[in-house]
Amino acid sequence: MRHHDVVVIGAGSGNAVIGDSFADLDVAIVEERWFGGTCLNAGCIPSKMLAYTAHVARTVREADTYDVDAELRAVRWRAVRDRVFARLDAERDEGRTGRDQQDWVTVYEGRARFTGPRTLRIDRADGAVGVSAGQIVVAAGGRPLVPGPVLDAGLPYETSDTIMRIDAPPRHLAVLGGGYIAAELADVFAETGSSVTIIEKEQHLLGPQDETVRGRFTDLVRSRYDLRLGRELTAVGGRPGALRLTLDDGSTVEADMLLVAVGRVPNSDRLSLEAAGIATHDDGRVVVDAHQRTTAEGVFALGDICSPVPLKHVANREAQVVAHNLRNPDDLIAADHELVPSAVFTRPQIASMGLTEQECRDRGLDYRTGMAGYGDIAYGWAMENTTGFCKVLAEPGTGRLLGAHLMGEQAPTLIQPLVLAATLGIDATTLAKSPYWIHPALTEVVENALLGLGL
Ligand SMILES: Cc1cc2nc3c(=O)[nH]c(=O)nc-3n(C[C@H](O)[C@H](O)[C@H](O)COP(=O)(O)OP(=O)(O)OC[C@H]3O[C@@H](n4cnc5c(N)ncnc54)[C@H](O)[C@@H]3O)c2cc1C
Numbered sequence: 001m002r003h004h005d006v007v008v009i010g011a012g013s014g015n016a017v018i019g020d021s022f023a024d025l026d027v028a029i030v031e032e033r034w035f036g037g038t039c040l041n042a043g044c045i046p047s048k049m050l051a052y053t054a055h056v057a058r059t060v061r062e063a064d065t066y067d068v069d070a071e072l073r074a075v076r077w078r079a080v081r082d083r084v085f086a087r088l089d090a091e092r093d094e095g096r097t098g099r100d101q102q103d104w105v106t107v108y109e110g111r112a113r114f115t116g117p118r119t120l121r122i123d124r125a126d127g128a129v130g131v132s133a134g135q136i137v138v139a140a141g142g143r144p145l146v147p148g149p150v151l152d153a154g155l156p157y158e159t160s161d162t163i164m165r166i167d168a169p170p171r172h173l174a175v176l177g178g179g180y181i182a183a184e185l186a187d188v189f190a191e192t193g194s195s196v197t198i199i200e201k202e203q204h205l206l207g208p209q210d211e212t213v214r215g216r217f218t219d220l221v222r223s224r225y226d227l228r229l230g231r232e233l234t235a236v237g238g239r240p241g242a243l244r245l246t247l248d249d250g251s252t253v254e255a256d257m258l259l260v261a262v263g264r265v266p267n268s269d270r271l272s273l274e275a276a277g278i279a280t281h282d283d284g285r286v287v288v289d290a291h292q293r294t295t296a297e298g299v300f301a302l303g304d305i306c307s308p309v310p311l312k313h314v315a316n317r318e319a320q321v322v323a324h325n326l327r328n329p330d331d332l333i334a335a336d337h338e339l340v341p342s343a344v345f346t347r348p349q350i351a352s353m354g355l356t357e358q359e360c361r362d363r364g365l366d367y368r369t370g371m372a373g374y375g376d377i378a379y380g381w382a383m384e385n386t387t388g389f390c391k392v393l394a395e396p397g398t399g400r401l402l403g404a405h406l407m408g409e410q411a412p413t414l415i416q417p418l419v420l421a422a423t424l425g426i427d428a429t430t431l432a433k434s435p436y437w438i439h440p441a442l443t444e445v446v447e448n449a450l451l452g453l454g455l
């Protein structure tokens with residue numbers, strides 16, 4: 001059995017752990033599918049490249065709003081797809097060959113699972129190998145959850161792992177689930193000409209968002225999509241390319257393609273973690289302490305397999321923490337999961353940070369709300385934007401920022417000053433009144449929301 005100083009399972013964010021400061025060690029990385037993981041190959045990056053293309057198409061389609069005559073002739077899906085994945089596949093391959101060139105790193109292409117404390121079996125195309133390690137990092141991510149009625153039908157379906165690489169957009173796309181992936185990919189396919197039905201078991205899309213965001217977003221997209229809210233799928237029938245979905249009220253949806261987007265599950269069930277004494281939560285996430293240590297000596301975990309916030313910027317931060325802690329056992333640092341911002345790159349874009357208004361109420365907090373609309377600032381007039389807004393929640397007295405929620409163009413960028421202020425302990429009044437806010441930039445919507453707190 002070959003021994004390494006450090007073995008990392010998963011070459012998504014796990015790959016970021018192995019910096020040059022590890023070059024004096026014997027390090028191995030195990031990857032069963034794709035270097036770069038979900039984000040590069042089937043997640044954040046391709047979905048945003050497609051979303052940007054959708055935005056360009058829409059700009060042409062809606063040019064008349066600005067008294068510009070333009071005609072959108074076509075979105076050439078195959079060309080778009082090939083442009084996106086030619087770039088990303090090259091990045092993936094470069095990441096893989098980069099590791100080959102480092103004589104202190106061994107790459108195992110195969111699926112790892114534990115056989116005992118800090119020992120692994122790796123199943124490769126050319127047979128299995130046993131490996132032991134001084135320290136192990138579990139960074140094996142998650143996968144799309146596929147509900148029973150879809151599996152039982154035995155008919156084709158897509159997930160985020162596959163749909164961005166299809167040859168042609170569907171005429172009618174049915175999306176099961178109304179969360180992040182539905183919001184982003186429904187917009188992409190609608191812009192390529194698909195009609196879209198979204199089936200969501202709750203009464204709103206983007207359920208965990210602040211009530212103002214989820215309410216206004218759901219209302220806005222009603223005219224674009226066929227929304228089946230408060231509904232669950234009971235059966236999938238028909239044939240490939242002509243599916244018939246039956247919902248729990250007996251109604252049906254006809255579609256030529258089904259995208260399943262009802263959440264993701266951690267890959268912990270495929271790693272025989274019990275053999276190594278690594279505990280998991282009821283939802284399958286690996287249990288870690290503040291320093292990303294699992295319940296097994298010398299084994300760390302990071303990213304979607306353990307994180308309470310399964311987002312790439314969080315996985316990256318945890319990778320930095322693990323990299324430090326592997327090398328500095330007497331000076332451990334912690335990953336902070338407070339005030340993690342997130343964004344949905346849909347139309348309109350959405351960004352949020354901290355508590356929702358409902359969470360403020362549930363916690364019995366004394367809070368004030370400040371609201372401002374894109375339609376109330378000069379740049380919003382230029383954009384003819386009547387729906388965008390910024391909502392901030394702060395504590396009266398101290399002015400401590402509790403939460404922020406934006407919907408509208410550039411929301412993921414506009415929220416960053418609010419994230420900075422909340423993280424650095426700058427109160428809402430100081431943020432509103434101390435720095436200059438450029439006129440007439442879109443950031444004035446943030447300034448006005450802060451002033452609207454009336455603190
Ligand atoms: C469609 C989509 C869009 C997204 N958009 C965003 C976004 O805009 N912003 C954002 O912050 N987050 C986004 N996310 C979430 C983000 O992709 C994840 O949070 C992030 O990729 C998690 O990184 P990770 O390293 O934990 O897991 P992964 O990137 O999934 O990496 C895990 C790796 O481990 C490998 N592996 C698994 N099991 C084994 C095994 N037993 N042996 C060997 N290898 C194994 C897998 O093949 C994989 O390469 C998106 C996700 C999806 C699906």
Ligand SMILES: NC(=O)c1ccc[n+]([C@@H]2O[C@H](COP(=O)([O-])OP(=O)(O)OC[C@H]3O[C@@H](n4cnc5c(N)ncnc54)[C@H](O)[C@@H]3O)[C@@H](O)[C@H]2O)c1
Pocket residue numbers: 147176177178179180181182184199200201202205206207231232233260261262263264309310311342343344345
């Ligand atoms: N921009 C981003 O940061 C981004 C984009 C895409 C994905 N992601 C990550 O990927 C994860 C997975 O995305 P997702 O959209 O699959 O999950 P999600 O958790 O965002 O949304 C799933 C939705 O499906 C609904 N649902 C669950 N079971 C259902 C059923 N049987 N029938 C109908 N509806 C059902 C839920 O109520 C929920 O609204 C996200 O949680 C996020 O971590 C992030």
